[in-house]
Amino acid sequence: xxxxxxxxxxxxxxxxxxxxxxxxxxxxxxxxxxxxxxxxxxxxxxxxxxxxxxxxxxxxxxxxxxxxxxxxxxxxxxxxxxxxxxxxxxxxxxxxxxxxxxxxxxxxxxxxxxxxxxxxxxxxxxxxxxxxxxxxxxxxxxxxxxxxxxxxxxxxxxxxxxxxxxxxxxxxxxxxxxxxxxxxxxxxxxxxxxxxxxxxxxxxxxxxxxxxxxxxxxxxxxxxxxxxxxxxxxxxxxxxxxxxxxxxxxxxxxxxxxxxxxxxxxxxxxxxxxxxxxxxxxxxxxxxxxxxxxxxxxxxxxxxxxxxxxxxxxxxxxxxxxxxxxxxxxxxxxxxxxxxxxxxxxxxxxxxxxxxxxxxxxxxxxxxxxxxxxxxxxxxxxxxxxxxxxxxxxxxx
Amino acid sequence: xxxxxxxxxxxxxxxxxxxxxxxxxxxxxxxxxxxxxxxxxxxxxxxxxxxxxxxxxxxxxxxxxxxxxxxxxxxxxxxxxxxxxxxxxxxxxxxxxxxxxxxxxxxxxxxxxxxxxxxxxxxxxxxxxxxxxxxxx
Numbered sequence: 001x002x003x004x005x006x007x008x009x010x011x012x013x014x015x016x017x018x019x020x021x022x023x024x025x026x027x028x029x030x031x032x033x034x035x036x037x038x039x040x041x042x043x044x045x046x047x048x049x050x051x052x053x054x055x056x057x058x059x060x061x062x063x064x065x066x067x068x069x070x071x072x073x074x075x076x077x078x079x080x081x082x083x084x085x086x087x088x089x090x091x092x093x094x095x096x097x098x099x100x101x102x103x104x105x106x107x108x109x110x111x112x113x114x115x116x117x118x119x120x121x122x123x124x125x126x127x128x129x130x131x132x133x134x135x136x137x138x139x140x141x142x143x144x145x146x147x148x149x150x151x152x153x154x155x156x157x158x159x160x161x162x163x164x165x166x167x168x169x170x171x172x173x174x175x176x177x178x179x180x181x182x183x184x185x186x187x188x189x190x191x192x193x194x195x196x197x198x199x200x201x202x203x204x205x206x207x208x209x210x211x212x213x214x215x216x217x218x219x220x221x222x223x224x225x226x227x228x229x230x231x232x233x234x235x236x237x238x239x240x241x242x243x244x245x246x247x248x249x250x251x252x253x254x255x256x257x258x259x260x261x262x263x264x265x266x267x268x269x270x271x272x273x274x275x276x277x278x279x280x281x282x283x284x285x286x287x288x289x290x291x292x293x294x295x296x297x298x299x300x301x302x303x304x305x306x307x308x309x310x311x312x313x314x315x316x317x318x319x320x321x322x323x324x325x326x327x328x329x330x331x332x333x334x335x336x337x338x339x340x341x342x343x344x345x346x347x348x349x350x351x352x353x354x355x356x357x358x359x360x361x362x363x364x365x366x367x368x369x370x371x372x373x374x375x376x377x378x379x380x381x382x383x384x385x386x387x388x389x390x391x392x393x394x395x396x397x
Numbered sequence: 398x399x400x401x402x403x404x405x406x407x408x409x410x411x412x413x414x415x416x417x418x419x420x421x422x423x424x425x426x427x428x429x430x431x432x433x434x435x436x437x438x439x440x441x442x443x444x445x446x447x448x449x450x451x452x453x454x455x456x457x458x459x460x461x462x463x464x465x466x467x468x469x470x471x472x473x474x475x476x477x478x479x480x481x482x483x484x485x486x487x488x489x490x491x492x493x494x495x496x497x498x499x500x501x502x503x504x505x506x507x508x509x510x511x512x513x514x515x516x517x518x519x520x521x522x523x524x525x526x527x528x529x530x531x532x533x534x
Contacts (some may be wrong), residue, residue: 021496021497024496025497027431027498028408028409028492028496029489029492029493031408032408032489032492032504034486047463048463048464053427053462053464054433054464054467055467055468055471056432056471057432057467057468057470057471057474058464058467058471060470060474061467061470061497134464155463156463156466156489156490157463157464157466157467157491158463158466158467158493158495158497159463159489229508368425
């Protein structure tokens with residue numbers, strides 16, 4: 001791999017221990033994946049922030065890197081295990097909170113923006129078309145590659161941190177034109193709408209891609225989609241299909257940039273969507289928890305929840321998970337008061353996937369197919385997917 | 398004593414010797430290896446109950462969460478880590494773990510040539526693995 005003089009200096013320790021370790025990680029990965037050189041990144045998104053996932057091991061490593069490590073580019077964090085201002089009311093214990101704060105302090109020491117969100121593109125970490133980035137949240141990776149047309153591989157926590165501390169990533173995989181072509185055509189022959197509908201579609205296509213052994217779908221038959229619907233779709237297809245990039249005719253910016261995939265066109269029909277939705281509802285379900293905001297809710301979604309909830313009282317635990325800056329906008333717009341007056345709770349900085357809430361609830365209703373997967377796998381909840389309207393109705397009934 | 402020499406690809410430099418612990422199954426360090434004991438705890442794994450401490454750990458590749466890299470680091474910090482890692486196909490989770498924990502590592506080795514208990518010498522800077530097996534009585 002060819003390194004610039006600056007990159008060489010980092011590798012031999014002239015920029016400090018953390019930059020050296022980071023460059024070792026990046027050059028080794030570059031070597032394995034046959035990268036010819038490094039590329040400068042505009043920004044970084046770091047995953048592995050919840051203490052529940054990191055544990056003491058991760059915290060030790062972060063503390064060591066924080067001794068002399070400083071970020072070279074804009075860097076934001078994935079959700080943490082708790083709301084940093086409001087954790088007591090969400091049932092998080094003191095011991096966990098203390099450790100979570102140690103993790104965030106280590107990131108802060110390196111100059112990382114400590115707003116914790118899986119939607120960096122809503123809070124000012126927004127690359128433009130074609131820009132190279134190093135992001136590690138799978139739904140945000142898929143959104144940045146597909147919807148924005150920026151370029152990133154699916155980074156892990158330590159490799160993203162290494163990019164933050166050097167401003168570089170090895171140039172391979174999705175950073176190169178030749179690896180961004182659609183590999184299989186998928187035609188959707190059904191009407192799809194709502195965040196839940198697009199989540200169901202993401203699961204149907206994701207499951208199909210795994211069967212076909214393909215990574216990048218070229219999707220037709222979707223006439224329009226909102227930002228929120230695409231956000232939900234990205235989270236779902238990344239969860240079920242491991243997808244980091246898709247093209248959607250008439251919607252994503254690179255859909256006509258590369259040759260269309262040859263071979264058979266796979267179809268997604270109404271019955272495929274019904275089957276996928278059926279698989280996102282468990283038997284013997286007793287809902288005692290409703291959560292909206294996977295990925296983190298946009299201001300439009302919060303406005304919608306406020307208008308649906310206005311004047312009602314919630315009868316079940318109801319979380320709206322979002323980035324703190326979006327919560328601040330909701331505060332200013334008056335939506336937060338309307339929502340909190342009903343008994344519903346904001347959970348900023350965190351979400352129903354990474355908070356340590358296993359055993360707190362039995363059944364969870366969500367509008368997100370990704371949340372269904374992790375609610376089952378990590379928190380052992382029974383789950384049900386529905387529209388935002390159905391979620392609000394469930395919470396107030 | 399028969400000695401075989403295998404040639405692979407250097408990943409993390411270093412030179413050491415030890416007893417091989419070999420599995421043909423991938424290892425997920427997050428959830429699959431207990432960071433407090435060094436024991437493999439993954440249900441259904443052929444090395445379940447075995448300790449990775451001080452071994453030349455041979456397995457095809459890693460799988461599972463990228464947080465697994467931190468588990469590798471933690472094992473070494475507690476003196477429970479393997480001496481070296483030999484993989485068939487390196488993946489980023491194990492590689493990043495080996496780099497941050499400074500465990501010598503080599504890949505592109507046919508691990509079927511190595512058996513648990515073999516004396517193994519690895520020169521990870523050159524990618525050379527020497528396997529010595531005592532003749533069975």
